[in-house]
Amino acid sequence: MSAAETPPGATPPPDPPTRRGRAKRAVSIGDVARLAGVSSQTVSRVSTGHPRVIPSTRERVLSAMKELGYRPNSAARALRMGEFRTIGVVLFTLSSTGNSRTVEAIADHAAAEGYAITLIPVARPTQDDVLGAFTRLEELAVDGVVVIMEVHLLDTATVTLPPGVQLVVVDSDAGDHYAVVDSDQYDGARQAVRHLLDLGHRTVWHVAGPTGSFAAERRAEAWRTTLKEAGRRVPRIEQGDWSAASGYEAGLRLAEQPRCTAVFAANDQMALGVLRAFHEHGRSVPDDVSVVGFDDIPDSAFFIPPLTTVHQDFAEVGRRCVQRLLQQIRREATDADAGLVPTQLVVRHSAAPPRRAR
Amino acid sequence: MSAAETPPGATPPPDPPTRRGRAKRAVSIGDVARLAGVSSQTVSRVSTGHPRVIPSTRERVLSAMKELGYRPNSAARALRMGEFRTIGVVLFTLSSTGNSRTVEAIADHAAAEGYAITLIPVARPTQDDVLGAFTRLEELAVDGVVVIMEVHLLDTATVTLPPGVQLVVVDSDAGDHYAVVDSDQYDGARQAVRHLLDLGHRTVWHVAGPTGSFAAERRAEAWRTTLKEAGRRVPRIEQGDWSAASGYEAGLRLAEQPRCTAVFAANDQMALGVLRAFHEHGRSVPDDVSVVGFDDIPDSAFFIPPLTTVHQDFAEVGRRCVQRLLQQIRREATDADAGLVPTQLVVRHSAAPPRRAR
DNA sequence: GCTTCCCGAGCACCTACATGT
DNA sequence: AACATGTAGGTGCTCGGGAAG
Numbered sequence: 169m170s171a172a173e174t175p176p177g178a179t180p181p182p183d184p185p186t187r188r189g190r191a192k193r194a195v196s197i198g199d200v201a202r203l204a205g206v207s208s209q210t211v212s213r214v215s216t217g218h219p220r221v222i223p224s225t226r227e228r229v230l231s232a233m234k235e236l237g238y239r240p241n242s243a244a245r246a247l248r249m250g251e252f253r254t255i256g257v258v259l260f261t262l263s264s265t266g267n268s269r270t271v272e273a274i275a276d277h278a279a280a281e282g283y284a285i286t287l288i289p290v291a292r293p294t295q296d297d298v299l300g301a302f303t304r305l306e307e308l309a310v311d312g313v314v315v316i317m318e319v320h321l322l323d324t325a326t327v328t329l330p331p332g333v334q335l336v337v338v339d340s341d342a343g344d345h346y347a348v349v350d351s352d353q354y355d356g357a358r359q360a361v362r363h364l365l366d367l368g369h370r371t372v373w374h375v376a377g378p379t380g381s382f383a384a385e386r387r388a389e390a391w392r393t394t395l396k397e398a399g400r401r402v403p404r405i406e407q408g409d410w411s412a413a414s415g416y417e418a419g420l421r422l423a424e425q426p427r428c429t430a431v432f433a434a435n436d437q438m439a440l441g442v443l444r445a446f447h448e449h450g451r452s453v454p455d456d457v458s459v460v461g462f463d464d465i466p467d468s469a470f471f472i473p474p475l476t477t478v479h480q481d482f483a484e485v486g487r488r489c490v491q492r493l494l495q496q497i498r499r500e501a502t503d504a505d506a507g508l509v510p511t512q513l514v515v516r517h518s519a520a521p522p523r524r525a526r
Numbered sequence: 527m528s529a530a531e532t533p534p535g536a537t538p539p540p541d542p543p544t545r546r547g548r549a550k551r552a553v554s555i556g557d558v559a560r561l562a563g564v565s566s567q568t569v570s571r572v573s574t575g576h577p578r579v580i581p582s583t584r585e586r587v588l589s590a591m592k593e594l595g596y597r598p599n600s601a602a603r604a605l606r607m608g609e610f611r612t613i614g615v616v617l618f619t620l621s622s623t624g625n626s627r628t629v630e631a632i633a634d635h636a637a638a639e640g641y642a643i644t645l646i647p648v649a650r651p652t653q654d655d656v657l658g659a660f661t662r663l664e665e666l667a668v669d670g671v672v673v674i675m676e677v678h679l680l681d682t683a684t685v686t687l688p689p690g691v692q693l694v695v696v697d698s699d700a701g702d703h704y705a706v707v708d709s710d711q712y713d714g715a716r717q718a719v720r721h722l723l724d725l726g727h728r729t730v731w732h733v734a735g736p737t738g739s740f741a742a743e744r745r746a747e748a749w750r751t752t753l754k755e756a757g758r759r760v761p762r763i764e765q766g767d768w769s770a771a772s773g774y775e776a777g778l779r780l781a782e783q784p785r786c787t788a789v790f791a792a793n794d795q796m797a798l799g800v801l802r803a804f805h806e807h808g809r810s811v812p813d814d815v816s817v818v819g820f821d822d823i824p825d826s827a828f829f830i831p832p833l834t835t836v837h838q839d840f841a842e843v844g845r846r847c848v849q850r851l852l853q854q855i856r857r858e859a860t861d862a863d864a865g866l867v868p869t870q871l872v873v874r875h876s877a878a879p880p881r882r883a884r
Numbered sequence: 885g886c887t888t889c890c891c892g893a894g895c896a897c898c899t900a901c902a903t904g905t
Numbered sequence: 906a907a908c909a910t911g912t913a914g915g916t917g918c919t920c921g922g923g924a925a926g
Binding site: 239240241242243244246247250252254261262263265268269271272275276279284285286287288289307308309332411412413415416437440441443444447466467469470471472474 | 604623795
């Protein structure tokens with residue numbers, strides 16, 4: 169269906185060279201009204217589902233709509249109503265399982281409520297870029313925003329959200345300046361470390377996510393605290409960046425520490441890298457060393473060996489985001505405590521008691 | 527920042543109980559004009575960057591804007607201009623690497639052109655659901671759509687896109703009814719099979735993606751054709767559904783075929799499952815059997831062993847989508863042949879010559 | 885008195901033209 | 906005549922008030 173050439177004489181020219189600049193000329197409510205022989209706001213009533221329209225009139229309007237291929241102009245509607253019925257999602261990348269699943273859940277639930285979602289990617293995960301996105305937000309037609317990023321630095325007055333735009337934040341601590349929804353990172357990490365300790369390991373090494381990530385820092389913090397509470401030695405942290413490659417690097421270093429018998433990786437992809445590093449060094453998992461991950465990505469059940477990891481309910485996070493955001497937009501009461509989504513250890517085969525304990 | 531209660535007497539009530547239903551009252555161009563002591567027209571000129579405004583006036587307007595926290599109302603602008611400057615993306619899931627990366631690239635390039643992107647998820651990957659999405663499209667404020675799904679069944683007149691809405695399709699063959707952008711699935715699969723054959727394998731087994739997926743069917747077709755052209759036996763196809771779990775199932779069946787020395791999996795996740803199945807059966811990869819995947823997801827370099835696979839350039843696919851769509855929207859000339867993005871084999875360690883050939 | 889419909893107005897913005905320098 | 910600014914009109918839709926059935 170090439171737009172470049174029109175089949176000669178096929179249809180009466182739908183877009184004659186009237187109104188120059190305009191690319192398209194939408195069918196308006198008035199056109200429908202004329203064809204149906206009613207006034208335009210009767211058409212409006214029909215299209216908004218208003219009850220006070222006599223069935224026969226409604227039928228007439230409906231068929232006129234169909235005949236003309238009428239579609240309501242949402243810009244006009246938005247202008248009149250003062251709301252866009254869309255929510256923006258600010259994020260750095262879609263390439264992490266967590267983000268894409270959260271976004272997916274947000275989109276699904278928003279759609280169910282009649283809201284569209286628009287993506288607002290930022291080039292780098294920095295405060296400046298988020299601020300920049302907020303500026304672009306001014307141009308964007310959104311009633312609310314959910315930010316899937318660490319933003320705790322911009323908690324004070326630095327942020328100037330357009331008036332009336334609501335905000336919910338994921339993967340961040342924002343004090344009580346904004347609503348926050350997130351998985352219970354801390355408890356998840358605690359479960360992972362405790363599991364390893366309960367298995368009989370004297371202590372647990374940690375491959376952490378990037379600094380500046382709230383999730384990474386919470387997980388590291390929980391790891392450290394759990395160890396200390398159990399009176400164990402806290403080994404030097406291995407720094408990663410979420411990628412399998414960084415997990416592999418860290419694993420290479422860990423594989424050379426003979427005393428390392430248990431590793432908690434801050435996500436499954438780094439755990440994958442760790443697994444491979446140990447494999448290359450001939451250190452068997454879980455016979456020689458145990459590994460626990462975080463996220464429970466679908467693939468993790470098929471790693472070699474199947475990964476013991478912490479399950480995150482991203483769908484629930486997404487659901488609560490839109491629920492909370494919509495409450496704010498509609499100025500309803502907000503259930504303040506709904507922010508922490510539970511997290512759960514799923515035991516597979518990558519963690520076992522250490523050799524000497526068996 | 528609770529919206530529920532206003533701190534008593536802190537600010538002059540910004541939203542007095544005038545206009546009842548309205549939630550918010552935006553700062554309009556007229557408010558700025560009044561404060562700056564100019565006409566609203568001049569404000570408009572400033573905000574669109576029109577050159578014919580004397581610097582001192584511009585300054586005055588700009589500071590008035592800042593003081594009032596003015597943001598242009600995109601609904602009004604859209605209404606006036608007849609375009610929304612946003613493009614919709616219809617897809618089934620974001621959970622596949624390919625989809626999320628493509629969407630990300632689309633979002634990035636769209637943003638660069640001043641277009642926002644809105645997500646339109648469909649519940650199931652069926653024709654009905656796509657059609658349903660197209661209906662909802664009528665309500666949505668988009669100038670164009672890219673559909674990331676198999677849609678070739680709706681190629682004829684069944685589709686009623688809102689007038690003026692442009693369409694580009696990924697991961698589908700749509701004849702020449704719509705513009706299509708995609709990776710060169712066929713050639714990629716051909717390279718994978720040829721690589722295995724060149725290594726000395728007599729034939730190659732195939733773990734396919736779900737029926738109904740264009741990509742899956744193209745890859746299977748290329749596998750079959752390449753085998754036949756080389757005069758090789760075409761083994762029974764193993765049906766999968768993209769998931770690692772399905773790859774594992776298929777791998778279990780394959781592991782019992784002693785003559786199977788080479789497997790081409792239609793994506794990396796299924797390859798992961800295959801790897802694990804062979805591992806469990808004590809069949810070494812690549813010593814006993816070779817495995818090649820498709821997609822080149824980042825993790826695949828850290829599988830055990832690192833996976834030989836076919837690289838897809840999702841970013842380029844996304845780029846071409848928006849380029850093509852924008853051309854259609856702007857009614858520019860369209861470079862018709864820009865649809866096929868090359869694909870390339872990347873050799874790692876999961877494929878080697880068969881035992882007896884060494 | 886009640887339902888069913890129409891008229892007019894206005895939401896925030898931009899194009900075209902008129903006006904005054 | 907070139908430039909800077911203002912005025913009028915119109916974009917599609919929905920709400921308030923009123924008029925007809």
